[in-house]
Amino acid sequence: MREALGADPRGLLARLRAGDPRAFEELVMTYQHRVFGVALRMLGSRAEAEEIAQEVFLRAHRSLGDFRGEARLGTWLYGIASRLCLNRLASPDRRVARGDAALLDVPAATPDAAAEVERAELDTALRAAIAELPDERRLVLVLRDIEGLSYEQIAVALTLDPGTVRSRLHRARMQLKEKLERFA
Amino acid sequence: MTCGDARDMFSLLADDALTPLERAALDAHLAECAECRRELAGFERAVKLIRAIDPVRAPAGFVERVLAAAQAAPLPQQPAPLPEQPAPLPEQPAPLPPQPPPLPRRPARRMAWRRPAVPLSAAALLVVGGLAVLLFRGSPEQQRAAQRQLESPPAVTAPAPRSDAPPTPAPPPREPQKPPAPAGERAKTAPTPPTVARKRAETRAEPKLSDEQRNVTPPQAAERFGAKSESSERETDKRDVAQDAIQPAPAAPARERQAATAKTQPTPQTSALSRTGAMTGIPAATPDVRAQLRVADVSAAERSLIQLATRVGGRQTGRRIDAGRIVVELALPRDAYAQFVREATALGAMSIESQTAERPMLAVAVTVSN
Numbered sequence: 001m002r003e004a005l006g007a008d009p010r011g012l013l014a015r016l017r018a019g020d021p022r023a024f025e026e027l028v029m030t031y032q033h034r035v036f037g038v039a040l041r042m043l044g045s046r047a048e049a050e051e052i053a054q055e056v057f058l059r060a061h062r063s064l065g066d067f068r069g070e071a072r073l074g075t076w077l078y079g080i081a082s083r084l085c086l087n088r089l090a091s092p093d094r095r096v097a098r099g100d101a102a103l104l105d106v107p108a109a110t111p112d113a114a115a116e117v118e119r120a121e122l123d124t125a126l127r128a129a130i131a132e133l134p135d136e137r138r139l140v141l142v143l144r145d146i147e148g149l150s151y152e153q154i155a156v157a158l159t160l161d162p163g164t165v166r167s168r169l170h171r172a173r174m175q176l177k178e179k180l181e182r183f184a
Numbered sequence: 185m186t187c188g189d190a191r192d193m194f195s196l197l198a199d200d201a202l203t204p205l206e207r208a209a210l211d212a213h214l215a216e217c218a219e220c221r222r223e224l225a226g227f228e229r230a231v232k233l234i235r236a237i238d239p240v241r242a243p244a245g246f247v248e249r250v251l252a253a254a255q256a257a258p259l260p261q262q263p264a265p266l267p268e269q270p271a272p273l274p275e276q277p278a279p280l281p282p283q284p285p286p287l288p289r290r291p292a293r294r295m296a297w298r299r300p301a302v303p304l305s306a307a308a309l310l311v312v313g314g315l316a317v318l319l320f321r322g323s324p325e326q327q328r329a330a331q332r333q334l335e336s337p338p339a340v341t342a343p344a345p346r347s348d349a350p351p352t353p354a355p356p357p358r359e360p361q362k363p364p365a366p367a368g369e370r371a372k373t374a375p376t377p378p379t380v381a382r383k384r385a386e387t388r389a390e391p392k393l394s395d396e397q398r399n400v401t402p403p404q405a406a407e408r409f410g411a412k413s414e415s416s417e418r419e420t421d422k423r424d425v426a427q428d429a430i431q432p433a434p435a436a437p438a439r440e441r442q443a444a445t446a447k448t449q450p451t452p453q454t455s456a457l458s459r460t461g462a463m464t465g466i467p468a469a470t471p472d473v474r475a476q477l478r479v480a481d482v483s484a485a486e487r488s489l490i491q492l493a494t495r496v497g498g499r500q501t502g503r504r505i506d507a508g509r510i511v512v513e514l515a516l517p518r519d520a521y522a523q524f525v526r527e528a529t530a531l532g533a534m535s536i537e538s539q540t541a542e543r544p545m546l547a548v549a550v551t552v553s554n
Contacts, residue, residue, distance in 0.1 A: 002239040032247060032250075033242050036241070036243070037239055176234065177223075
């Protein structure tokens with residue numbers, strides 16, 4: 001799991017609003033891995049994830065004037081990324097191709113040299129189980145258990161009631177538990 | 185506490201978010217229920233596995249590619265007033281509000297957002313090489329939306345408000361019976377990016393979606409939303425497409441915009457291969473995109489370009505000779521631009537000199553030579 005989403009770099013929002021030419025670059029550098037990460041976990045394709053991640057920052061670039069600063073910049077970017085991913089996943093053109101590719105392009109966790117075969121099977125089963133989750137549940141799971149956001153940050157990013165976040169996360173985890181039971 | 189109650193608390197337990205009382209109640213149940221203990225062990229194991237997945241990193245060069253694309257994108261208006269609504273997610277453009285009068289170009293600001301080390305041509309090539317697909321991605325729906333624009337009659341233009349006046353509330357987002365004005369007409373009547381006004385309108389539009397989500401309560405309602413959201417997101421996509429089609433042009437001097445407008449006026453009677461009509465031989469104002477196409481057979485390439493423009497939903501708007509070289513002027517739907525570039529590249533060696541606009545119809549001048 002990624003480290004918790006902390007505070008934005010000091011003064012970054014103010015410098016962005018002031019038109020500091022280096023501030024946008026700093027924004028991208030600071031959050032590129034997080035934004036790309038959620039896009040990749042949701043879409044399963046590195047090329048598509050990069051496309052979406054770029055679009056996230058371009059939209060942020062265009063919309064900085066509307067950002068009030070009540071949420072962290074990181075949370076705001078996660079929200080944009082999440083919506084773009086869900087939109088992409090729901091597009092009819094993509095729906096034809098999905099179901100088998102999701103998350104398969106994602107590199108596995110560092111292999112454990114001691115238990116290669118079983119570990120590889122487990123990794124495959126884990127990624128397949130995550131890929132089979134409904135999009136909204138998978139998104140919450142990715143944001144919480146892989147990207148390390150808190151319940152509150154997820155609720156803000158997705159403009160969801162915290163109870164809905166809890167419910168989706170719990171159902172996603174329970175579903176994964178069922179899928180992985182044979183490896184117990 | 186029932187087994188169901190206990191298992192509903194597993195996630196909060198894994199996140200260390202139970203109150204002391206809840207934790208005590210759960211522990212008491214687990215002490216007596218072996219089945220729930222097994223369930224909890226499997227649950228915690230699954231959570232541990234998920235959390236062991238390594239975080240991924242963005243690919244090398246990602247930052248540079250984003251910055252190059254941002255340079256070609258419209259610039260933010262600074263400073264922006266604080267909207268009254270909560271911070272919106274900006275991926276839900278609102279319908280176009282009435283357009284304020286033109287604002288002067290802001291060269292100082294534009295320069296501030298450029299990286300001096302990267303020439304414009306290089307940035308444009310980068311964009312065409314990879315990011316143009318992103319910026320001008322043309323799904324069939326988007327192309328159809330652009331095509332509808334070309335075919336729809338001119339809309340009556342509302343009088344432009346003062347630039348400092350608050351924007352008129354945007355019309356409802358879903359009005360398929362009211363097609364947007366043709367690109368040329370819109371370019372003429374909407375010369376300036378009402379960025380601030382549009383963003384305010386977006387701010388108004390966004391909470392609607394948020395409310396849809398907030399109205400859902402877990403757990404059953406969450407499931408309903410999960411099922412419903414697919415169709416609603418698809419509708420969102422369609423609204424995105426429709427709005428993309430009426431995206432305003434970026435700021436430009438009035439005379440420049442006016443000339444570009446003349447160039448992109450629809451010429452329904454002009455066939456795709458016609459070289460008359462709008463072909464005055466006089467270069468129009470600065471096009472959105474200038475391209476150089478080097479080919480062996482100039483005439484054949486010219487015909488192919490015009491046919492290609494027609495095929496992707498655009499048209500020829502002019503033809504002139506510049507320094508002995510043929511310049512083909514085209515109006516292309518923004519959403520079809522990436523397809524045009526891809527296919528035009530197959531005709532010969534193509535380079536892009538500039539690329540700026542985000543308007544629905546792009547003025548493209550292609551110099552064809554060998």
